[in-house]
Amino acid sequence: MNQARAFTLLSSAAAVCLISSCGNSPEEIRLADGTVSAAHAGSSAELYAEGYAYEQAGKTTKAIKHYEALANQYPLAKEAAEARYRQADLLYQTGDLVKSFKAFQSFITSYHGTRHYSDALAKQEAVAHSAATGELKHNFLGLKSSVAATTAEEMLIKVRDNAPYGASAPKAQFAIGDLWQRRGNEEKAIKAYQEVQLRYPKSSLAPEALFRAGTMLMNEADEGNQNQANLDQARSVFIDLRQLYPGSKQAKAAKSKLAQLGSQDLQRSYDIAEFYRGKKQYASAAFYYREVIKKTKSGTELNKLAKQRLAEVSQ
Template sequence: MIFSAPRRRLPLLIAALAVLALASPFKRDARAVNLTWDPDTGWQTASGAPPGLSSLDDRRSALSLMNSARRAEERGSKGAAAKRYARVVKRYPTSIYTPEALYRGADLYLQRKQYNKAFDAYSQLIARYPNTDRFNEIIGRQYQIASALLDGARNRWWGFFPGFTDRGKGVQQFEVVVWEAPYSDYAPLAMMNIARGHQRLGNEMEAIDAYDRMINNYPDSLLGPDAYLRLAEAHASLVDGPEYDQASTQEAATYFEDFLILFPGDPGVARAEEGLDEMRTVLAQSKIKIADFYFKKRDNYTAARVFYNEAITIYPNSDIAEHARAQLAKVDAAAAKHQPSDNDGAGSAGGAKKKKRFLFF
């Protein structure tokens, strides 16, 4: 039975991108005209392609900026080229040059290790030109950026000064990848990295939620068995011992059992069996402790029998079960010792002093 962890809101970054895509003053445009570059003549378009600009001066200015940006790029002036591509996007958002400017600008940001700017530029390109032929390539670049940040790469300010490590940003960007391309090959990989990132940051509940989403949203993925096993281990990591609440222990045991049933030939079977053994041990120990309390502190033999038997049921072929059986024998002996005999009952009844009866009472 698959446990559904409470859904959490996607990071604010995703919501912001959704607003940008749907409420932006720039229209969501499926057109992405192929441009070709000639070092002598500059950027060329296919004949008949609409320029997307009404003013002849705007067309010339946009083309001039594009040519200037590409020449700066070829000279190795990546920063200057990126700025000029950004000007094309800002000043001429409806032109046929905008998708190319976004793409090349994002690539330059990535080369300069300006990871956040590169990622956002790629997202803007996908939001405005969802039918671009470069869709899979762009998602791959975004996956690359998120992986780098999650693994500790530092975003460079202005392309020179390294900032602080921000693994949480990598997790957020993986969420964006899933949101932008939920049916791509990258989506299950991104979900697994979201969970891995949360675990690395110490957010076990968020990791459990991510593994759960992975299992439910991508049940046929090759990563399914690994997600199942890691979900069980994530629950197991929340177990504090037999003295505490056993909800996480029970969840972990359930997922370990499900894994062994669903994936009997998986290489992770040994890990699952070991994990299940540990969870059953903790559960059985918790029942033993409760039974000991009723037996030794309350002389409640009925309750003690119930919990000792539950320990045996949870892990019948174990040392804990043998201990529970030994304790049951002690419970039976103690109960028999405290049970009054029939002779004692008769003697007490015969030797009882009769109560005097009075006329009016």
């Protein structure tokens, strides 16, 4: 009986008007105290009943449209929060995940603290991380769909900012770094990883974020983009990592990275000395050979080479 009555109501002119978003705007139907009039409250209740009847009958697309129309037309009605959530959740269940993310965002923004709030945050977070890793699937087909990196980043930022003091925030910020690292944009990845430590210094993800940032700065040098600024920044990142998170496994790995950077510095000093020797600027060459000798252990290959060259240019 209730379902039959609901489908009968759908044919009414009032219901048609609601679905097509005609008539008064949400601002026009509010009373002075911010609530809605009794007449509009009745319309919102009817619209919700129709949407629910469609949902129970398995007519999901029509149910979604009704719930969306209700939430858009009557955002202050008592059924509005439930309608917006059901719209988002049905989109989520049917695999229209990008649209579901937007609907969840509308729910989270407008209905903070309501009974579905935590569930909406969790589902929205799952969608954003799937989009970032390229594993966003349409549930009803099981097919993967790609999302532009900028769109995925925007989704993660919303997840981060929706609950800035929750565990989801540093996780989302870290995922932004991972997203850009996967997409080959090291500059954005490094900045995003460093932001993890700046925003969430107590997060368990902070040591890994710093380690990744420092490693990428070193990799740029290995790939032919070496410059002193990058190497100095990498050294600074690894030093910060060891000082801020001394007990982490990343701090131990940073120690070897710093040693590697030290070796690169010594090799660079030797190469500069060789450059000046080739130019017959022996005083400058001698200066850098002495730097290498002073900073390397006696008997090592580089130490022996520097001593040999120093003897040659000093004659």
